[in-house]
Amino acid sequence: MRIDAKELDFRQLGDELRKVSGGEVTIDNCLGQRFIASGMENLLLTINGVPGNALGSYLNGTKIFVNGNAQDATGDTMNDGEIIIDGSVGDALGYAMRGGRIFVRGNSGYRTGIHMKQYKEKIPVIVVGGSAGSFLGEYMAGGIIVVLGLNGGDLVGNYTGTGMHGGKIFLREKNAPQNLPSQVAVTKADESDMQEISSIISEYAKAFDLNEVEILDSTFWVLRPNTKNPYKRLYTQN
Amino acid sequence: MAIDYIFPDYEVIRNKDRCISCRVCERQCSNGVHTFLEKENKMVSDDTKCVNCHRCVCLCPTHALKIVKSDNTFKENGNWKNSTIKEIYRQAGTGGVLLSSMGNPKDYPVYFDRILLNASQVTNPSIDPLREPMETRSYLGARPKTIQRDEKGRLINNLPPHLELSMPIMFSAMSYGSLSYNAHEALARAAEALGICYNTGEGGLHEDFYKYGKNTIVQVASGRFGVHKDYLNSGCAVEIKIGQGAKPGIGGHLPGAKILGDVSRTRMIPEGSDAVSPAPHHDIYSIEDLRQLVYSIKEATNYTKPVIVKIAAVHNVSAIASGIARSGADIIAIDGFRGGTGAAPTRIRDNVGIPIELALASVDKRLRDEGIRDNVSLVVGGSIRSSADLFKAICLGADACYIGTAALLAMGCHLCRTCMTGKCNWGIATQNPELVKRLNPNISYERLVNMLVAWNHEVEEMMGGMGINSIEALKGNRLMLRGVGLNEKELEILGIKHAGE
Numbered sequence: 001m002r003i004d005a006k007e008l009d010f011r012q013l014g015d016e017l018r019k020v021s022g023g024e025v026t027i028d029n030c031l032g033q034r035f036i037a038s039g040m041e042n043l044l045l046t047i048n049g050v051p052g053n054a055l056g057s058y059l060n061g062t063k064i065f066v067n068g069n070a071q072d073a074t075g076d077t078m079n080d081g082e083i084i085i086d087g088s089v090g091d092a093l094g095y096a097m098r099g100g101r102i103f104v105r106g107n108s109g110y111r112t113g114i115h116m117k118q119y120k121e122k123i124p125v126i127v128v129g130g131s132a133g134s135f136l137g138e139y140m141a142g143g144i145i146v147v148l149g150l151n152g153g154d155l156v157g158n159y160t161g162t163g164m165h166g167g168k169i170f171l172r173e174k175n176a177p178q179n180l181p182s183q184v185a186v187t188k189a190d191e192s193d194m195q196e197i198s199s200i201i202s203e204y205a206k207a208f209d210l211n212e213v214e215i216l217d218s219t220f221w222v223l224r225p226n227t228k229n230p231y232k233r234l235y236t237q238n
Numbered sequence: 239m240a241i242d243y244i245f246p247d248y249e250v251i252r253n254k255d256r257c258i259s260c261r262v263c264e265r266q267c268s269n270g271v272h273t274f275l276e277k278e279n280k281m282v283s284d285d286t287k288c289v290n291c292h293r294c295v296c297l298c299p300t301h302a303l304k305i306v307k308s309d310n311t312f313k314e315n316g317n318w319k320n321s322t323i324k325e326i327y328r329q330a331g332t333g334g335v336l337l338s339s340m341g342n343p344k345d346y347p348v349y350f351d352r353i354l355l356n357a358s359q360v361t362n363p364s365i366d367p368l369r370e371p372m373e374t375r376s377y378l379g380a381r382p383k384t385i386q387r388d389e390k391g392r393l394i395n396n397l398p399p400h401l402e403l404s405m406p407i408m409f410s411a412m413s414y415g416s417l418s419y420n421a422h423e424a425l426a427r428a429a430e431a432l433g434i435c436y437n438t439g440e441g442g443l444h445e446d447f448y449k450y451g452k453n454t455i456v457q458v459a460s461g462r463f464g465v466h467k468d469y470l471n472s473g474c475a476v477e478i479k480i481g482q483g484a485k486p487g488i489g490g491h492l493p494g495a496k497i498l499g500d501v502s503r504t505r506m507i508p509e510g511s512d513a514v515s516p517a518p519h520h521d522i523y524s525i526e527d528l529r530q531l532v533y534s535i536k537e538a539t540n541y542t543k544p545v546i547v548k549i550a551a552v553h554n555v556s557a558i559a560s561g562i563a564r565s566g567a568d569i570i571a572i573d574g575f576r577g578g579t580g581a582a583p584t585r586i587r588d589n590v591g592i593p594i595e596l597a598l599a600s601v602d603k604r605l606r607d608e609g610i611r612d613n614v615s616l617v618v619g620g621s622i623r624s625s626a627d628l629f630k631a632i633c634l635g636a637d638a639c640y641i642g643t644a645a646l647l648a649m650g651c652h653l654c655r656t657c658m659t660g661k662c663n664w665g666i667a668t669q670n671p672e673l674v675k676r677l678n679p680n681i682s683y684e685r686l687v688n689m690l691v692a693w694n695h696e697v698e699e700m701m702g703g704m705g706i707n708s709i710e711a712l713k714g715n716r717l718m719l720r721g722v723g724l725n726e727k728e729l730e731i732l733g734i735k736h737a738g739e
Contacts, residue, residue, distance in 0.1 A: 014537050034530065039467040039538030057534040060467040073521050076534060079466040092521045096462035098506060111520050115461060119506040139461075139514055141507060165512055236334025237658060238325060238584045 002026045010034045010052065017043075027051075032071070037062050041081075053090070056083050059100060072109070075102050078124070084207050088130070097124040097143065101200075104128045105208045106151070111135045116167060118142025127204045134158045137223070141166035146197055146204075148172045148215060160184070161223050169223040170197055177221055189220035242331040244324050245310045248290045250283040256302035257281055263294035263303060268661040268673055291654035293663035325584070336584035339657035339667075341484060341576045341621055341643060344588050348576075349595035349728070350627045354737055356718045357703040364705050367698035373708040374694055374701075376406040376638050378475075379544040379568045381612040398568060399544045401455075401475050403638060404433030405694040406709055407628060409686075410573075410619045410640035411457050411479065411548070413439030415492050415501045415513070416580035416657070420677040421666045422447065424649055427679065428686035429453040437640075440479055440490060440515055442504040448472050455546065458535065460489065461515035463505040467538060475569070476535050477546035478528075480519070483577025483620040486550030486591045490515035491581075496660055496669055525561035532566040544568035551575060551597030551620060552590075556604035563605055563613040571640060572597055574620020578643040580667060581658035594620040595634060599732045602635025602714055625696035634732065635714040648689040649682040 006029040022042040030049030043062040057076035069087035088106030096115035099122035107130035124143035134157030161184040205212035263272040379400035386394040429436040442464015456473035492513040548571035574594025605611040619640030657667035665677030720737040
């Protein structure tokens with residue numbers, strides 16, 4: 001099924017999508033319509049153009065492929081599914097995401113993966129091919145974020161992992177990342193760490209037709225929280 | 239060297255003539271106040287551990303116990319109160335931020351207590367609610383701006399989604415985690431029996447309680463705990479929590495020690511992991527951003543649920559509410575500075591925010607002045623203590639009220655203000671299974687129903703006394719209010735006259 005998004009506002013486009021119970025859908029001429037596939041399940045969605053903010057919020061099993069860039073709040077509170085963006089993405093990617101995967105070929109903006117969590121079998125994954133902005137993984141409580149730096153330049157901005165109390169951030173770069181906040185401990189990824197992301201990298205490479213071996217042929221650094229109870233000693237009962 | 243002994247505020251007094259050493263008090267106290275000395279065959283108590291929750295007082299079979307305020311005092315000082323001095327000792331000893339529970343206990347003016355209601359005499363006769371129909375049913379949500387008709391002249395139903403309440407009261411947001419399972423069950427069942435709503439708070443919705451969905455408001459806060467598609471669609475409305483009256487500008491934080499078993503499952507985070515909900519939603523920096531979250535929820539729920547935005551009453555609350563009324567939200571909930579909490583930094587709770595009466599009056603006026611009052615309904619909380627407070631709030635412009643502390647009191651809370659310890663002897667603010675089972679949900683739900691049935695009848699009596707038979711005719715009806723002992727500025731903000739005028 002194809003939907004021409006030209007001159008549809010977000011609600012009209014949403015109504016069209018809500019009529020579809022499952023299967024493959026292609027949206028053409030997408031131009032900034034927000035909230036596409038919010039909470040949706042069981043779709044195979046291809047978007048040609050640029051979806052607006054909050055693409056795939058509360059996503060619950062749909063697979064979305066974007067031929068272009070995406071904007072802010074993509075995958076907000078995503079529970080399950082896959083979002084593959086063949087371009088770059090705006091701020092707050094995967095906010096409080098609990099499950100599923102987001103692959104970005106290019107760069108991501110500020111606050112990527114903040115509040116990301118995990119629960120039992122649900123371990124959310126974000127892979128950014130280029131670089132990520134400041135506040136990457138802020139308040140992170142679970143899941144895996146990988147930033148590959150395939151396009152050169154600074155890998156991440158400032159304040160990576162501030163308030164982090166769970167999960168792991170993998171950074172692919174030669175030298176150990178500097179200026180990390182006190183809540184974060186950094187180590188060189190060892191074999192078991194790499195095992196954890198090898199299948200992720202392999203699928204990422206497949207999604208964008210990249211060379212997996214070349215991607216893995218580099219040093220990776222793992223950022224973990226120092227504690228899962230960062231505020232334990234802050235209070236006195238009154 | 240300083241010695242950090244803090245003399246207890248309260249003393250446990252045991253009447254030795256009445257005490258039969260049955261050890262009930264010992265078994266009932268989770269704080270370990272009471273001990274039995276085998277050798278001397280007598281009960282003793284350690285006042286330093288007592289939180290004055292009255293559990294032992296209420297359960298002592300011979301009424302041998304009472305708790306009294308200690309007369310031990312520092313040298314009297316109008317400026318340096320006992321509590322202020324003790325707080326300094328606590329902080330000097332630990333370096334910690336002072337943490338308190340429940341609402342602001344300080345002696346700030348309570349405007350509800352300075353407002354009086356009207357009644358009919360001779361003209362405009364009063365109505366007897368025992369023999370005349372009285373309507374307290376309330377609908378919350380945006381009102382349509384125009385009447386639309388199709389080509390044949392028939393009305394088109396353009397009514398946005400509404401909440402229907404049998405009376406203008408709802409239980410305010412108290413999460414599962416801060417409250418026990420039994421307390422949540424009592425609230426949910428009472429809401430269903432009464433035809434009103436309770437609110438999950440930001441801790442997700444326990445799987446057992448999905449069946450109360452049509453009486454459940456599900457909350458979304460910055461940490462998004464337990465938020466997923468089925469959760470959003472399970473309730474009758476979705477509330478975005480921006481702020482809370484007890485701690486405006488401060489986030490929530492349930493310590494990892496309380497994230498166990500069902501609480502972990504409901505919040506969808508691992509056991510032992512801190513549940514951190516920072517004050518800012520890091521995706522909301524403007525009304526436009528708020529609009530985005532509102533509409534992402536509407537899209538995920540197919541426009542079938544009203545969206546509530548809850549904020550704390552702060553200085554420029556009316557400007558903020560004006561923005562929210564334009565964000566697509568259907569209902570604005572405003573929480574006054576006396577609102578309760580499971581835990582909040584003492585200094586924030588006691589010093590930040592403004593009284594709900596003033597916030598409500600000013601928001602209602604602002605929205606009416608701007609012609610956007612019908613965009614939203616207004617719900618207020620932050621110490622609605624009785625049907626009289628509720629009634630006055632409605633006259634000041636509220637469409638309904640949230641009650642939290644009053645509901646806890648109905649379930650047996652004795653307002654000892656130590657919820658943060660997790661050792662609630664009444665089984666309300668605890669996850670300890672031994673303590674939780676002390677709260678019988680069958681009895682507690684009945685007590686909640688009793689209280690609100692009584693409140694509703696009182697509201698009808700007060701309405702009847704004014705010759706008003708519908709709550710709709712009471713909303714924003716400030717002519718029914720008069721101030722006593724208020725200055726001109728206060729009267730101006732409240733939009734009411736002084737008694738005698």
